[in-house]
Amino acid sequence: MSxxxxxxxxxxxxxxxxxxxxxxxxxxxxxxxxxxxxxxEVIVTGVARKANKLDTSISVSAIQVEEMQKFAPRSAAEVxxxxxxxxxxxxxxxxxxxIAVRGLPVAAGGAKFLQLQEDGLPILEFGDIAxxxxxxxxxxxxTVGRVEAIRGGTASTLASNSPGGIINIISKTxxxxxxxxxxxxxxxxGQTRGDFEYGGALSDKIDFHIGGFYRSGEGPRKxxxxxxxxxxxKANITRKFDNGFLRLGVKYLNDKSIGYxxxxxxxxxxxxxxxxxxxxxxxxxxxxxxxxxxxxxAGLNGSNNRSVTNxxxxxxxxxxxxxxxxxxxIGGGWTLSDKFRFAKTEANFIAPxxxxxxxxxxxxxxxxxxxxxxxxxxxxxxxxxxGSTYTGLAMxxxxxxxxxxxxxxxxxxxxxxxxxxxxxxxIDLTFGLYNSSQTINMDWVWNSYAMEVAGDNxxxxxxxxxxxxLSQNGxxxxxxxxxxxxxTRHYDVQYDIVAPYVxxxxxxxxxxxxxxxxxxxxxARGTYAASTxxxxxxxxxxxxISNPEKSVSxxxxxxxxxxxxxxxxxxxSLGANYRATDHLSYFARYSKGxxxxxxxxxxxxxxxxxSVSRExxxxxxxxxxxxxxxxSGPLSVFVxxxxxxxxxxxxxxxxxxxxxRVYEAKGIEFEGAYRIGNLSLNxxxxxxxxxxxxxxxxxxxVGKRPxxxxxxxxxxxxxxxxxxxxxxxxxxxxxxxxxxxxNQLVMPGYVQTNLFADYSLTDDLTVSLNVNNAFDVLGITExxxxxxxxxxxxxxxxxxxxxxxxxxxxxxxx
Numbered sequence: 001m002s003x004x005x006x007x008x009x010x011x012x013x014x015x016x017x018x019x020x021x022x023x024x025x026x027x028x029x030x031x032x033x034x035x036x037x038x039x040x041e042v043i044v045t046g047v048a049r050k051a052n053k054l055d056t057s058i059s060v061s062a063i064q065v066e067e068m069q070k071f072a073p074r075s076a077a078e079v080x081x082x083x084x085x086x087x088x089x090x091x092x093x094x095x096x097x098x099i100a101v102r103g104l105p106v107a108a109g110g111a112k113f114l115q116l117q118e119d120g121l122p123i124l125e126f127g128d129i130a131x132x133x134x135x136x137x138x139x140x141x142x143t144v145g146r147v148e149a150i151r152g153g154t155a156s157t158l159a160s161n162s163p164g165g166i167i168n169i170i171s172k173t174x175x176x177x178x179x180x181x182x183x184x185x186x187x188x189x190g191q192t193r194g195d196f197e198y199g200g201a202l203s204d205k206i207d208f209h210i211g212g213f214y215r216s217g218e219g220p221r222k223x224x225x226x227x228x229x230x231x232x233x234k235a236n237i238t239r240k241f242d243n244g245f246l247r248l249g250v251k252y253l254n255d256k257s258i259g260y261x262x263x264x265x266x267x268x269x270x271x272x273x274x275x276x277x278x279x280x281x282x283x284x285x286x287x288x289x290x291x292x293x294x295x296x297x298a299g300l301n302g303s304n305n306r307s308v309t310n311x312x313x314x315x316x317x318x319x320x321x322x323x324x325x326x327x328x329x330i331g332g333g334w335t336l337s338d339k340f341r342f343a344k345t346e347a348n349f350i351a352p353x354x355x356x357x358x359x360x361x362x363x364x365x366x367x368x369x370x371x372x373x374x375x376x377x378x379x380x381x382x383x384x385x386x387g388s389t390y391t392g393l394a395m396x397x398x399x400x401x402x403x404x405x406x407x408x409x410x411x412x413x414x415x416x417x418x419x420x421x422x423x424x425x426x427i428d429l430t431f432g433l434y435n436s437s438q439t440i441n442m443d444w445v446w447n448s449y450a451m452e453v454a455g456d457n458x459x460x461x462x463x464x465x466x467x468x469x470l471s472q473n474g475x476x477x478x479x480x481x482x483x484x485x486x487x488t489r490h491y492d493v494q495y496d497i498v499a500p501y502v503x504x505x506x507x508x509x510x511x512x513x514x515x516x517x518x519x520x521x522x523x524a525r526g527t528y529a530a531s532t533x534x535x536x537x538x539x540x541x542x543x544x545i546s547n548p549e550k551s552v553s554x555x556x557x558x559x560x561x562x563x564x565x566x567x568x569x570x571x572x573s574l575g576a577n578y579r580a581t582d583h584l585s586y587f588a589r590y591s592k593g594x595x596x597x598x599x600x601x602x603x604x605x606x607x608x609x610x611s612v613s614r615e616x617x618x619x620x621x622x623x624x625x626x627x628x629x630x631x632s633g634p635l636s637v638f639v640x641x642x643x644x645x646x647x648x649x650x651x652x653x654x655x656x657x658x659x660x661r662v663y664e665a666k667g668i669e670f671e672g673a674y675r676i677g678n679l680s681l682n683x684x685x686x687x688x689x690x691x692x693x694x695x696x697x698x699x700x701x702v703g704k705r706p707x708x709x710x711x712x713x714x715x716x717x718x719x720x721x722x723x724x725x726x727x728x729x730x731x732x733x734x735x736x737x738x739x740x741x742x743n744q745l746v747m748p749g750y751v752q753t754n755l756f757a758d759y760s761l762t763d764d765l766t767v768s769l770n771v772n773n774a775f776d777v778l779g780i781t782e783x784x785x786x787x788x789x790x791x792x793x794x795x796x797x798x799x800x801x802x803x804x805x806x807x808x809x810x811x812x813x814x
Contacts, residue, residue, distance in 0.1 A: 044120070045168040046150035046158055048417065048430040048503045048516075054629050057514060057575030057587035058153035059085065059640045061671060064146050065172075067682075070717060071730045072754035072770035074220055074802065076140045080167060081732050082715045084671040084684030085151040085640075086114075089708070089781040091799040093219070094228065094257040095136030095315045096349075098708075098782070099127075101151050101164040102642050103665025103690040104621065105706050108652040109133070113595055113621060115155070115162030118169045119249070119323060121341040121411045125438035125495065126161060126598040128650075131349040131402040132440070137253060137317045138169065142180050142197040143211035143234045145172040151669070152623045152642060156571040156593025157516040160434060160499050163571070163593025163621040164644075173238055173247065174199025174209035179814050187806040190218030191228065202237075210235040219258050220772075220802040224292040224457045225312055230255030236323075244328030251321040258314040259351035262784055262797035263289050264395060264453050270790040271744040276780060279357075279453055279795060280393060285778060285803030287455025289352050289397070293383045294451070294460055297350065297399045299478050299539060302443025302490045304554050306541060309350055309401050309445075316348040333418050340412045347404040352451070355482050356396040357795040360461075363394040363450060367463055370448075370481040373470055373547070375463040378450060381474045383459040390461050393453040393795070398446050398480050398487075405492075406441040425506040434499040440526075440599045441492040443555070448477040453795075470547040478539055479553025485531055486656055488553035491602050493526030493563045512577040519570050520596070524612075526563040528602045532556035563602065564610030567617040569594040583632035591623045603651040604658060619647040627669075634675040641668045645693075662694035663706060680728075683716035692741060701741045708782065710737040710749065727757035734779075740786030745796075750779035752801060768809040776804040 042050050043060050053060060061083055073079045077090035077097035089098040089106070099111035106112070110128030116138060117123065123134040140147075151165040159166055179198030186192070197211030212233035219227045236249035265284050269275040278284040294311060301307035320343070327337040356366050360378045368375050378390040415432045450461040451474060460474025470476065479485045501518035536545045537552040575589035596618055597605075605616045627640030643666045650659040667688035674681045690709050695701040712735040719728035733751035738744070756770040779801040788794040 043148055044170070045117075045148035045166055046154045048158070048415070048505070049428065054583075054585045054631060055512060055577060055579060057512065057577040057589050058150055059625065059627065059638070059669065060148060060150045062146050062148045065142065065144050067717075068140065068144070068147070069768070069770070070719065070728060070756050072756055072772040073140070074772055074805065076135050076138050079140055079147060080149075082684075082717070082730070083147075083149045083167070084715075085669045085686050086149065086165075086167075087709075087713050089799075091260060091781045091801055093260045093315065094139070095317075096133050096259050097135050099135070102644060102669070102686070103663070103667060103688040103706075103709060104164045104644060104646050105648055105661075105663050106708065107648050107659045107661070108600065108650040111135075112650070113162065113164030113646070115159055115166050116169070117159075117166055118251075118321075118341075119171055119325065120168060120339050121323065121413060122159070122409075122436070123343075124407060125409055125411070125436050125497065128600065129407070129440060130599055131400070131442070132347070132404055132407055136315050136347060136349075137319050137345060139213070139232050139253065139255065140169065141211065141213040141232070142182065142195045143171055143209065145170050152625050152644070153575065153589050153591060154516055154573050156591045156621070156623075157501055157503070157518040157573045160436065160497055160518075160520050161595045163591070163595060163623070171234065171236060171249065172197065172199055172209045172211070173236060174201070174207035175238075177201060180811060181814075182809055182811040184807050184809040186217060187808055189220050189805045190226075191807070192216055205240050207238040207240070208236065220805045221258075221260065221286055221288040222455065223258055223288055223290040225295070227258035227290065227312065227314060228256065230257070241328070243330075244326065246326045247324060249323045251319070251323075253317055253319045256313055256316045258288070258290060259349065260288060260799065261351045261353045261400065262782060262799050263287075264354055264357045264393070264795050265798045265800070267745075267788050267794045267796055268792070271787055272746055274746055274748070274788065276748065276778060282453055282455040283803070284798075284800045285776060289354065289451070289453075289455075289458060291458045293457055294352065294449070294474070297401050297447055298475075299401075299445055299447050300552070300554070301445055302403055302405070302555060306539060307445070309348070311350055311352075311399075313348045313350055317345070318347065319343055319345040335417045337415045337417070338412065340410075342410045343408065345407040345409065347407070349400065349402040349404060351400050353398045353400050354395040354797050355398045355448075355480070357453065357797060358394065360391050360394050363396055364463065366396055366482065367450065367476055371477065373463070373465065375465050375470055377464050378461040379464050379469070380452075381460040381462045381471070383457065386459075390452060394461060395451055395453055396482055397449045397451045398483070399449070401445050401447065403443040403445070404441075405443065406439045409436065409438045411436040423506065425508050427504060427506040430503040432501045432503070434497070434501065436497045438495045438598075439493075440495070442490070442599070444487050444489045446480050446487045447475055448480050448482065449474040450476060472540070472546055472548055475548055477548050477551075479531070479533070479551075481551075483656060485533060485553050488531040488555055489529060490555045490557070491526065491528040491563070491599065493524055493528070493599065493602070495522060495524050495598055497522045510579045512579070514575045515573070517570065517572045519568075520594070521566070521568050522596050523566045524563050524598075527560045528563055528606065529555050529557050529560040532559070561606065561608060562610035563606055565606070565612040565617065567596050567614070569596070569618050569620070583630060585629045586627070587629070588626040589624070592620065593623075594618050594620045597649055600651045601649075605649070605651075616649050619649055621646045636673040638671040639668065642666070658697060660696040661692055661701070663690060664693050665690035678721045680719040680721075681717075682719075683714070685712060685714035687712055698741075704741050704743045705738055707740045708737050708747065710734040724760040725757065728755075730754040730756070739783035742786045744787040745783060745785065747780040747783060750777050750801075752777060752779055764813045766811045766813075768811060769806070770809075771804065771806045773801060773804050777801075
């Protein structure tokens with residue numbers, strides 16, 4: 001007959017041996033324990049209590065696991081492209097995507113103003129950790145019941161650091177008994193994958209679910225080696241009581257997936273009307289600058305000791321996650337609920353990045369300028385024709401070799417709720433307390449190479465002065481002198497957050513009003529060490545000081561600086577929903593939220609004493625939205641007008657630039673579904689008019705459209721089912737956007753078509769075909785350069801969507 005709550009280190013363990021109170025209804029109990037019910041009408045993300053979509057004053061969408069497979073996704077970010085209002089640049093591989101919502105900027109990468117969650121708690125507390133994007137640690141498989149996404153609204157007050165929105169991956173729980181075995185084989189690319197899931201009842205009081213996947217292969221681009229290998233396993237168990245439930249879960253992810261960074265592309269024409277194509281010998285849709293002739297990056301590690309990194313590791317996350325959820329009616333009309341998550345997380349991130357692209361003579365000149373050498377030519381270092389002079393297109397290549405020693409994190413969300421009779425209404429009142437802790441312990445140990453531009457296993461190139469080799473197997477510097485040797489560093493910082501919040505809502509006839517407020521209190525404690533140059537250090541230990549060893553980048557621990565600052569901000573959100581009829585509702589909402597900046601402040605905004613200005617520490621977002629929701633029979637239509645003002649302090653590693661800006665975005669968001677007979681139509685579109693309204697560092701950017709922000713982003717999925725066959729297409733598209741904020745070079749709009757077909761061999765056995773980018777279109781999502789020389793041949797560095805890839809799957813349900 002006891003109840004105890006133990007809280008430590010941001011993680012709460014709820015131990016309830018017995019709880020007294022009135023039993024929950026069967027309907028409520030089923031809702032509590034069934035994330036895989038398939039009922040899209042009821043949502044759990046961005047609301048204090050489960051709610052019907054038409055009764056909420058927020059914009060929220062849900063994607064069922066069956067729908068996800070129709071998108072022919074090759075990563076989680078390709079699933080997110082199908083959420084209205086979300087711009088997901090899914091060209092980094094199975095992670096490292098840039099994700100934005102409703103015109104909020106992606107100034108430096110990741111998902112700064114949007115949080116990725118699993119079962120209601122963040123995968124990482126900050127969505128734009130350098131080389132630690134949250135989607136690197138996320139895989140979608142058959143254990144997913146559905147994906148829910150909220151844009152704006154209560155994202156400001158029901159979560160920390162995510163004023164733009166929340167994408168929540170909700171796991172199956174075994175409330176529905178059954179399982180699936182699935183084998184997937186790549187037809188025109190290297191991939192073999194096996195998935196499984198099974199759940200059900202162990203007794204009338206206990207449900208469980210377990211599942212996972214393992215896959216291996218070269219990946220959607222020709223790397224020349226097995227670039228994707230690994231998988232994950234997830235499990236949970238739920239104990240139901242008369243007055244609530246208790247659920248515990250675990251996930252183990254151990255994976256290696258290739259990371260695609262920008263690669264050389266050819267552009268002719270003009271900035272306003274460019275003609276994009278592949279660089280000679282490097283297909284922008286199917287090749288990568290990864291190569292079997294560059295498999296190891298030898299140098300120093302974050303402790304300044306000799307180290308060799310395997311380039312095949314790519315993005316290599318390892319994460320062990322324990323999570324839990326409990327909800328109980330504790331008597332007197334009060335409900336106590338708690339969610340906790342603890343993740344032991346680390347990763348490698350290594351991928352080649354072209355710092356400069358040009359002729360062999362231009363690359364020689366660039367290296368000489370950076371090193372002060374007198375090189376005269378490039379010579380093939382390995383592979384066919386090694387030792388011969390190279391005269392083709394080449395690049396200075398930096399290894400983005402980053403060791404994420406620890407991204408350990410924990411979070412706990414405790415809520416106490418009650419419904420009161422007051423003010424002529426039933427008032428729902430929620431008191432919440434959120435705690436989290438996020439460690440960011442990271443080493444950057446980047447080196448510089450010369451490499452040919454080629455897609456079929458590019459060779460490394462040595463720099464020669466006459467007959468004297470100034471390189472070591474393509475490596476010409478331990479560090480990145482072309483970028484001022486900026487990027488050897490170590491930091492170890494812990495970020496702790498405590499955030500109490502209150503939510504109140506009431507219904508007066510057809511009108512529902514809601515108000516919420518959240519107070520975030522945070523602190524950052526740790527150390528940061530930048531780079532210094534060590535003269536004449538024998539890195540490879542051969543007893544000889546080679547030219548690259550004459551100046552070696554070290555982590556300068558002797559001059560390490562403290563990180564010691566606090567931040568505090570208040571968020572609030574006010575919303576109203578009018579349920580005009582059973583099928584129609586109108587809503588409006590105003591919200592003010594914020595995002596605390598994390599590790600990117602370490603690149604130049606932390607003072608010598610460890611402090612940070614309030615202006616740099618916090619970016620505020622103000623949002624207004626209003627819309628209409630309609631659902632009747634086979635037709636659903638949701639339309640939302642929105643406006644946002646966003647502050648942005650940031651740092652971009654690839655360009656070594658700081659940002660200090662204010663953005664404004666206005667637009668309208670459409671989402672709809674219609675079913676007529678065997679034909680189903682689902683889709684959405686978002687129109688966004690965005691501009692930079694203030695810029696403290698680059699005033700000429702004021703009035704410009706933010707880079708990579710198209711006016712229209714859209715998705716459309718028609719599906720037709722006849723007897724044993726179901727088939728359809730998924731169209732994802734965008735209109736033109738600018739490569740950079742100076743609004744010169746245009747990235748053309750495109751439409752990507754994904755096809756799928758399922759045929760039931762028996763009631764339980766299905767064979768499926770899906771084709772990603774069926775028409776092999778060229779779609780540009782990211783460009784490093786902002787302009788080209790008009791009417792000339794230019795080579796820029798860009799990321800493009802993958803070309804056509806096809807898979808066939810055999811799925812058995814039992």
